[in-house]
Amino acid sequence: MNSIKVNVYGADVVCASCVNAPTSKDIYDWIQPNLKRKFDNLDFTFNYIDIMDTEGKSDYDQSLIEQIENDELFYPLITMNDEVVADGYIQLPQLTKYVEQTFMK
Secondary structure (H helix, E strand, O other), X not given: OOEEEEEEEEOOOOOOOOOOOOOHHHHHHHHHHHHHHHOOOOEEEXXXXXXXXXXXXXXXXXHHHHHHHOOOXXXXXXEEOOEXXXXXXXXXXXXXXXXXXXXXX
């Protein structure tokens, strides 16, 4: 069974450019059941990473947080097995398409 580590990077504060979009925590809570239901043959592990708390983060996490701080990427940001999949305004089709193309071969 394929194992997929899904990280959601975000903050409690809604992104300024994401007016009327769900919060990062909402996205984190929302994608879990949706991905598990759609891909019940895959083993997902979900982590929420608070971009405002930089203590104890890996170098990879720190580099993504810096890119968010520099407006190169936006939060919420989703990675799967350390590949950036989506950032900013997250939609389920973005995520499912990535899973289908990457893990369902």
